[in-house]
Amino acid sequence: MALLFLTLLSTCTTPAFGKTARALVYTATTGFRHDSIPTAIQALEARGSVVNVDFENTEDKGIFTEQGLERYDVVIFLSTTGEVLDDTGKTAFQNYLNNGGNFVGIHSASGTLNTTAFYGKELGKEYSEISYLVLSEPKLVVYEGAYFDYHPEIQNATIEVLDASHPSTENLPTDWPVRDEMYNFKSDPRSVGAIVILTVNESSYTDDGTRRFNQGEPHPIAWYQEHGAGVVSGGTAGRSFYTSLGHLNETWEDELFMNHILGGIQWTLQANTTRAFNSSALVGNGGASSSGASPSSTSSTSGTASASSSAAVRFAETSSMAFAAILGAVICLVAL
Numbered sequence: 646m647a648l649l650f651l652t653l654l655s656t657c658t659t660p661a662f663g664k665t666a667r668a669l670v671y672t673a674t675t676g677f678r679h680d681s682i683p684t685a686i687q688a689l690e691a692r693g694s695v696v697n698v699d700f701e702n703t704e705d706k707g708i709f710t711e712q713g714l715e716r717y718d719v720v721i722f723l724s725t726t727g728e729v730l731d732d733t734g735k736t737a738f739q740n741y742l743n744n745g746g747n748f749v750g751i752h753s754a755s756g757t758l759n760t761t762a763f764y765g766k767e768l769g770k771e772y773s774e775i776s777y778l779v780l781s782e783p784k785l786v787v788y789e790g791a792y793f794d795y796h797p798e799i800q801n802a803t804i805e806v807l808d809a810s811h812p813s814t815e816n817l818p819t820d821w822p823v824r825d826e827m828y829n830f831k832s833d834p835r836s837v838g839a840i841v842i843l844t845v846n847e848s849s850y851t852d853d854g855t856r857r858f859n860q861g862e863p864h865p866i867a868w869y870q871e872h873g874a875g876v877v878s879g880g881t882a883g884r885s886f887y888t889s890l891g892h893l894n895e896t897w898e899d900e901l902f903m904n905h906i907l908g909g910i911q912w913t914l915q916a917n918t919t920r921a922f923n924s925s926a927l928v929g930n931g932g933a934s935s936s937g938a939s940p941s942s943t944s945s946t947s948g949t950a951s952a953s954s955s956a957a958v959r960f961a962e963t964s965s966m967a968f969a970a971i972l973g974a975v976i977c978l979v980a981l
Contacts (some may be wrong), residue, residue, distance in 0.1 A: 654908040666698045666718040666914045666921040667930035673704040675727030679753065682724050684894045688903060690746050696907050698914070699930070708736030709740075718929040719747040719883075719910065722754035724891065729757060744927040745918030748873055749910055752891035755792050757832065765792060766837060767875035767885050795854050797827040799892065803849035804866060808842040812908035813867065814885065817901060820846070825896060827852065828889040833861030837874040843867035843888070866890065867905070869912065881927070884916040894940035 670689060672682050687701045700721075707713070709730055714720065714737055730738065735758070742748065748767050750757075758764040804821040806814045827845055827854075835841060844863035866889050873885035886909040896902050914921065919929030 649794065663920045664930055665715055666720055666919070668698050668700050668719045669702070669708065669714070669717040670700050670702040670721045670723050671708075671725060671729070672702060673706060673724050673729040674727055675729055676756065677726050677753070679724040679892065680891065681894045685723055685751075685891065686895045688897045689906075692903065692907060696911055698910065700777040705844055706730055706734050709737045711737050714738065714741040714746065715928050716930065717741075717746065718921045719749055719913055721749040721751065721910070722757060724752045725757040726752070727757065730761075735761055737766075739875070739877070739885070742767070742873060742883065743877055744876050745881040745883050745916070745923075746920065746928050747913045747916055748875070748885045748888040749884035749913055750885075751906065752826075752889060755828065755889065759792055763875040763877075765875075766869070767873050768792065768834065768887055782830055791805075792831045794829045794856070794858055794860075795829045795850040796828050797850065797854055799824065801852050802827055803846040805844050805846055805863075806842070807844055807863070808840065811842050811869065812912040813869075813888070813905050814842050815908065816904040821901065823890065823896070824893065825890050825900075826892045827864075828861040828866070829856055829858075830865060831853065831858040833859060833925060834865055834868045834887075835861050836874075837870070839870045839885075841865045841868040841872075843890075867909070869909070881918055883918040884913040886913045886915065905944050 668689075670686060672686065685746060686700075686702045690702075693700050699718075708728060712732070720741065742763070750768060755768055778962070801822060801824050804817075804823050806819050806821065807815050808813055809817070809819070841863070843866040845866050846882075847864055854877055868887055870885040872882035874882075875885070876882040888905065890896065890902065890905070917923050917927055920926045920931040921929050923929075924931070
């Protein structure tokens with residue numbers, strides 16, 4: 646009882662934090678596969694307890710169902726490539742975003758689902774190009790999203806911080822030397838309201854490629870959206886964060902880079918649109934830490950008994966939280 650009293654009394658002066666957030670780290674590939682993926686997963690999982698996030702990795706597209714995604718506060722596409730979701734998965738992912746789910750894209754996530762409109766909007770805006778697959782009938786093909794176009798060879802470059810107030814950049818030097826791929830994109834993410842927070846000094850590296858698209862100035866490297874543009878009208882938009890860095894194993898062993906990644910993830914989670922921070926939200930971790938539960942074990946169907954049980958648990962949690970809040974408020978008044 647004394648411990649309960651002290652815990653409740655501490656709420657008078659300490660801001661309340663949410664439950665442990667649950668993040669789905671999706672690393673499926675149908676195109677190029679980065680050998681840094683295992684290193685990246687290990688780096689995230691090793692820091693999960695520090696940032697109060699359970700990172701759960703899968704390459705099983707079967708997790709992309711209404712019930713499968715409902716458990717997560719953020720979905721992270723980590724170095725994914727190609728068509729990694731079927732139509733059922735795309736629909737479930739769209740609904741997840743519509744219900745307040747958050748999104749983080751890392752590195753080649755911008756080379757993923759290249760003709761899926763809502764996914765592209767989570768990254769940027771539409772772009773168009775002429776297709777000459779049938780030479781006698783050139784066709785204007787419209788895509789949506791700040792998708793990856795090309796990159797020069799891996800080399801040293803200087804990343805420049807445009808906004809040092811963002812959690813993903815606040816611990817970075819103003820001029821940050823890195824060795825990575827400098828992506829070029831097929832559109833300017835600022836066109837849908839994205840805020841670019843990292844650019845690259847283009848005189849610090851060599852790019853002999855041909856740029857066919859307008860990606861805007863300065864050169865976008867990392868950006869965020871306060872309200873993800875992939876949400877349908879009337880939906881509840883969570884946050885979206887993307888960084889193009891992360892190609893090499895050594896990158897994921899660098900603490901400055903990890904500060905960048907974890908800062909972006911934490912900022913995204915603070916959208917207050919998921920259960921880890923908002924008990925009335927429609928998606929996210931509504932209970933205790935999953936303690937390493939495997940996302941691939943999540944069932945894609947839900948029976949009446951299971952739904953009733955979940956509802957009962959949520960009711961009990963809500964009632965307990967309400968009682969604790971009322972009791973805490975009374976103690977605060979007495980203390981004053």
